[in-house]
Amino acid sequence: MSDPLKDYDPHAFEPFAVTVDLAVFTVREGRLHVLLIRRGQDPYEGSWALPGGFILPRESAEEAARRELAEETGLSEAVVDSLHLEQLRTYSGPDRDPRMRVVSVAYTALVPDLPEPHGGGDAAHAEWVAADGLGELAFDHGQIVADAHDRIGARIEYTCLATTFCPTAFTLGELQQVYETVWGTVLDRPNFRRKVLATPGFVEPVAGASRLTGGRGKPASLYRAGPATALHPPLLRPEGRTA
Amino acid sequence: MSDPLKDYDPHAFEPFAVTVDLAVFTVREGRLHVLLIRRGQDPYEGSWALPGGFILPRESAEEAARRELAEETGLSEAVVDSLHLEQLRTYSGPDRDPRMRVVSVAYTALVPDLPEPHGGGDAAHAEWVAADGLGELAFDHGQIVADAHDRIGARIEYTCLATTFCPTAFTLGELQQVYETVWGTVLDRPNFRRKVLATPGFVEPVAGASRLTGGRGKPASLYRAGPATALHPPLLRPEGRTA
DNA sequence: GCAAAAGTGTTTTTCATACACCCATGT
DNA sequence: ACATGGGTGTATGAAAAACACTTTTGC
Incomplete structure (x- = not known):
């Protein structure tokens, strides 16, 4: 203009x-x-x-x-x-x-x-x-x-956007699957867990709730999206970035 | 549409x-x-x-x-x-x-x-x-x-764009000042140096050239922008990101 | 010699990775 | 019992941060 x-x-x-x-x-x-x-x-x-x-x-x-x-x-x-x-x-x-x-x-x-x-x-x-x-x-x-x-x-990688792919209450496995699907990679479950839980405000636990995901296996506890919007230590994908 | x-x-x-x-x-x-x-x-x-x-x-x-x-x-x-x-x-x-x-x-x-x-x-x-x-x-x-x-x-942080602020030949001090100016922070010179030089294709040395920057001090050797476009280990700013 | 700027080395601590292992549920 | 997915712990290695130190120039 x-x-x-x-x-x-x-x-x-x-x-x-x-x-x-x-x-x-x-x-x-x-x-x-x-x-x-x-x-x-x-x-x-x-x-x-x-x-x-x-x-x-x-x-x-x-x-x-x-x-x-x-x-x-x-x-x-x-x-x-x-x-x-x-x-x-x-x-x-x-x-x-x-x-x-x-x-x-x-x-x-x-x-x-x-x-x-x-x-x-x-x-x-x-x-x-x-x-x-x-x-x-x-x-x-x-x-x-x-x-x-x-x-x-x-x-x-840098924002909490991945939770918007999930329903209001979701398991960490579901959140991990979002990352794996979007990136087309496989992530290590224990490490993914740690990173997500270590980021304040990313997810918050839902009281005593749990859900059975694959039909079998231990029911996973549920989380909801937290108040944070940015991911402070970023969650970088395994191989280098797409730039 | x-x-x-x-x-x-x-x-x-x-x-x-x-x-x-x-x-x-x-x-x-x-x-x-x-x-x-x-x-x-x-x-x-x-x-x-x-x-x-x-x-x-x-x-x-x-x-x-x-x-x-x-x-x-x-x-x-x-x-x-x-x-x-x-x-x-x-x-x-x-x-x-x-x-x-x-x-x-x-x-x-x-x-x-x-x-x-x-x-x-x-x-x-x-x-x-x-x-x-x-x-x-x-x-x-x-x-x-x-x-x-x-x-x-x-x-x-993730790209080699900072070099476009510099003339064709520049010192690492000048490149560092670009980062400090844009981010409004102060960076540690030795660590900045290491990261930049460790990133393949970010900068390449210009033969035996050097330039006196501040009037005093040791003349700094000159570099030019390399062929890389993305920064593989990103150059993250000190405090958390702006998101 | 001293100040200023470039450049090198080292130590410490943090973090990511790669696993091994235990828990709870359905079949 | 065992397969399947959830969850915890830990050892190892790489990298970032902090900082001490040397080098080369102008004044």
Whole structure:
């Protein structure tokens, strides 16, 4: 902005459409899944695409992202408002969309597995698709999903975000599986435990609660997400970072 | 994007202007400086603002950022093309600019101190301003500068970006001062040295060259940036992270 | 000689890793 | 009984932090 707006006539330029795209992830059955929509219209008809839509005239991009997320997933406004939404980056290639100039602000969200993406309206055909080995997506959405996966992998090293993949009460084994799934690595259980419990505010024990996870084995005690948001000694993945 | 574009008429919506804003930093005399422009027009007249401008119809946001950077700093196209430009985030509040709806993609660049921002045209009134304790900036540019500072502080922990603040040949003391300036901390010289030299590809020695830095003292040997881009054992700042 | 800045070495402590081992539950 | 997953303890090794010390220059 700044200077060039001095003699600007709002309708002089060819207009840019500004949209949001959502890369919503969950961990299901030990695999990372993305929420996708099967396209029914002309460009890329039949391909998978990310949910998203226009920013309305009086909305910020984040507000638009939350609104679209609620519409696509059928989650209540209250739940969506409390979710952690992270701006990924903005995609602005002049030929992203063959129809017109579309600049899109991409957001990432991490949700627990529980909610099936049912819901009225747009959500009718939204589905969870395994993130590894999905084919060509519409537009540059394949790139967006790849960027989002990288970002999440890096974010869970320094932040407490991994708990947002879990239900309100979860076991440490479940939390560990989130890390293993996102990073595609195997972690040492005793050491993972120690690091997580040694980080103040990461997780807090739920009184005397426990849950049987795999059908067999000792029931694991339950934890909930703590008040901390950053991970002070970071939880680095085994092999070097993705940069 | 995706669905909502099905019946879209390019001129039906009130148009969004899409711009880029640049937060260009340098380290000068042990202080972090930002490149700013004194506004001469109506909104925020007389205030400092970030350089930036419109994305042209056939440009990506990054291309626009490089073009603007060349215009504002007077640096040659070749230099600007080789610079590391990083997309920060997109600012989209509906009332950022009182005149109309402007969505702006912010970029950060790190440059060495050498080049005085002279240059024809727009650069006439671009100046380096110390980043600590600058007053109110125009629009939401104060927020952008703060976000950019945070981001840079985090980036130099894991990447070799800090060398882009230095001239082509630099001493380890100069590199250390970059870290100290950006983080606002003091580092232990022997330990800093060790970490930097232990990271393969971070810096490479320049044959027998040396330079006298403070007027007195032993001349320091010179290094140049190495081929590495990521810092494998990260160079973490003393106190916990900014997150 | 002294101050200032570069560079080297060493010691201490902390932390990550890799295991070995015990506990509780379902079949 | 045994397989399966949860949980505890511990020895080893690498790395970060703290700091003492030497070197080379200008004044």
